[in-house]
Amino acid sequence: MHARQMLTTHPHVRGSANDALITCIEECFDCAQTCVTCADACLGEPDVADLVQCIRLNQDCSDVCAAAGAVATRRSGSNEGVIRAMLEACQTACSLCAEECERHAGSHDHCRICAAECRACEEACRKALQSLRN
Amino acid sequence: MHARQMLTTHPHVRGSANDALITCIEECFDCAQTCVTCADACLGEPDVADLVQCIRLNQDCSDVCAAAGAVATRRSGSNEGVIRAMLEACQTACSLCAEECERHAGSHDHCRICAAECRACEEACRKALQSLRN
Amino acid sequence: MHARQMLTTHPHVRGSANDALITCIEECFDCAQTCVTCADACLGEPDVADLVQCIRLNQDCSDVCAAAGAVATRRSGSNEGVIRAMLEACQTACSLCAEECERHAGSHDHCRICAAECRACEEACRKALQSLRN
Amino acid sequence: MHARQMLTTHPHVRGSANDALITCIEECFDCAQTCVTCADACLGEPDVADLVQCIRLNQDCSDVCAAAGAVATRRSGSNEGVIRAMLEACQTACSLCAEECERHAGSHDHCRICAAECRACEEACRKALQSLRN
Numbered sequence: 001m002h003a004r005q006m007l008t009t010h011p012h013v014r015g016s017a018n019d020a021l022i023t024c025i026e027e028c029f030d031c032a033q034t035c036v037t038c039a040d041a042c043l044g045e046p047d048v049a050d051l052v053q054c055i056r057l058n059q060d061c062s063d064v065c066a067a068a069g070a071v072a073t074r075r076s077g078s079n080e081g082v083i084r085a086m087l088e089a090c091q092t093a094c095s096l097c098a099e100e101c102e103r104h105a106g107s108h109d110h111c112r113i114c115a116a117e118c119r120a121c122e123e124a125c126r127k128a129l130q131s132l133r134n
Numbered sequence: 135m136h137a138r139q140m141l142t143t144h145p146h147v148r149g150s151a152n153d154a155l156i157t158c159i160e161e162c163f164d165c166a167q168t169c170v171t172c173a174d175a176c177l178g179e180p181d182v183a184d185l186v187q188c189i190r191l192n193q194d195c196s197d198v199c200a201a202a203g204a205v206a207t208r209r210s211g212s213n214e215g216v217i218r219a220m221l222e223a224c225q226t227a228c229s230l231c232a233e234e235c236e237r238h239a240g241s242h243d244h245c246r247i248c249a250a251e252c253r254a255c256e257e258a259c260r261k262a263l264q265s266l267r268n
Numbered sequence: 269m270h271a272r273q274m275l276t277t278h279p280h281v282r283g284s285a286n287d288a289l290i291t292c293i294e295e296c297f298d299c300a301q302t303c304v305t306c307a308d309a310c311l312g313e314p315d316v317a318d319l320v321q322c323i324r325l326n327q328d329c330s331d332v333c334a335a336a337g338a339v340a341t342r343r344s345g346s347n348e349g350v351i352r353a354m355l356e357a358c359q360t361a362c363s364l365c366a367e368e369c370e371r372h373a374g375s376h377d378h379c380r381i382c383a384a385e386c387r388a389c390e391e392a393c394r395k396a397l398q399s400l401r402n
Numbered sequence: 403m404h405a406r407q408m409l410t411t412h413p414h415v416r417g418s419a420n421d422a423l424i425t426c427i428e429e430c431f432d433c434a435q436t437c438v439t440c441a442d443a444c445l446g447e448p449d450v451a452d453l454v455q456c457i458r459l460n461q462d463c464s465d466v467c468a469a470a471g472a473v474a475t476r477r478s479g480s481n482e483g484v485i486r487a488m489l490e491a492c493q494t495a496c497s498l499c500a501e502e503c504e505r506h507a508g509s510h511d512h513c514r515i516c517a518a519e520c521r522a523c524e525e526a527c528r529k530a531l532q533s534l535r536n
Binding site for chain 1: 403404405432434436440443445448464468472476477478510511512516
């Protein structure tokens with residue numbers, strides 16, 4: 001992805017790029033795509049009736065990550081309160097989705113991979129939030 | 135909009151529809167569209183250089199409202215923690231956007247209308263959150 | 269919704285608002301919300317395994333309508349080629365989704381309502397495209 | 403990104419993954435993020451009044467890429483007509499956005515990087531569409 005490259009050429013950023021936030025943006029877009037795939041893969045499984053909660057959490061996670069990634073990207077003007085609120089929502093969404101995917105990881109590889117990506121995104125949100133407090 | 139009709143026919147809802155949440159969903163989609171228009175209208179104004187913050191807040195608000203509206207719609211399985219987090223983020227985004235639009239309401243009608251819609255959505259989120267605590 | 273109000277105060281529109289396009293924008297946001305609900309309602313039905321195609325089409329329709337509604341809203345600068353392409357994609361998505369929902373309309377009220385909304389959005393896209401050719 | 407990994411574990415894909423389509427999905431999410439950044443970077447430039455068309459095209463491109471990426475990801479059931487329509491819309495959006503960003507590439511690095519990414523996404527869409535015809 002190009003978040004790092006793009007943000008270091010942003011007129012309001014240049015040399016003072018927030019690394020933790022940039023990593024978080026990239027994880028958000030990655031996770032959004034991963035969760036769309038997991039929800040759809042679960043939908044295509046023979047045991048779909050047992051995967052309803054997993055599909056639900058993946059769909060929500062995908063929507064939240066996509067919005068968080070976009071909101072966290074913007075640097076013109078300022079809207080830190082909204083960035084924080086979205087990163088907190090994203091951390092929550094990823095944590096719950098990872099937990100549910102972990103339940104099915106033994107039976108479905110896509111859930112195993114998705115759980116790992118959600119944990120990575122959850123952690124990236126946590127670190128980005130920490131960077132905003134300093 | 136059809137949120138009310140659709141949710142009262144949802145297998146997990148039927149007779150026990152949460153009115154405050156349904157109103158909130160409708161406001162979220164309405165507000166998302168309103169903010170896309172306001173950001174774009176401000177972009178087209180001669181004084182665009184003075185409207186950068188307003189454009190920024192409208193773009194963020196639109197993204198947050200769209201995600202909140204989708205997340206708040208879902209009833210299969212359960213994900214209340216994420217619904218709460220998104221409604222809180224939405225309430226914050228709408229409040230900040232309304233405040234900024236109110237600054238320009240005297241000069242730009244689209245900002246006046248958008249501010250009113252953001253206040254309506256902010257209030258709808260507040261009431262929906264309250265309904266989830268009971 | 270506020271599309272009409274907002275667009276008639278847009279600096280690049282004012283008196284020359286395209287009614288067919290405004291109606292289409294409103295239908296797009298309405299349809300996007302309706303399809304999120306239908307996909308989720310189908311997911312919650314006991315016969316979910318028979319509704320996989322319906323869920324798939326609703327999820328795609330929702331994504332396309334949301335993007336089409338946003339793209340069709342913008343008036344600053346110009347991007348007619350993209351508006352056309354998105355309205356064509358939306359017309360296609362709504363037509364296919366309506367057709368699939370109509371198959372289940374007898375068994376599931378949410379599919380009946382969703383099919384009607386998709387047909388309305390399909391028609392709105394057709395009329396909006398026509399208005400762009402004149 | 404994890405599109406390749408996830409799709410090769412999808413119950414309806416496994417060994418027969420369409421490489422061109424997977425590359426396209428990844429470019430779509432990358433491009434969506436890049437264009438959000440470019441629109442915002444242009445908004446923060448002193449010469450914002452000369453970048454209105456560029457901002458407009460970037461915002462549309464971002465919305466189209468995000469929707470195309472999600473739609474192209476799904477494999478449960480089938481919706482090829484919509485995948486084609488969205489990839490065509492995406493190819494158009496990226497081409498027009500690249501062309502506009504190229505105009506400003508000499509003055510703004512973020513436009514130079516964004517133009518390159520839009521051209522890559524445009525080409526990925528072209529190849530993916532070709533793969534769907536075979």
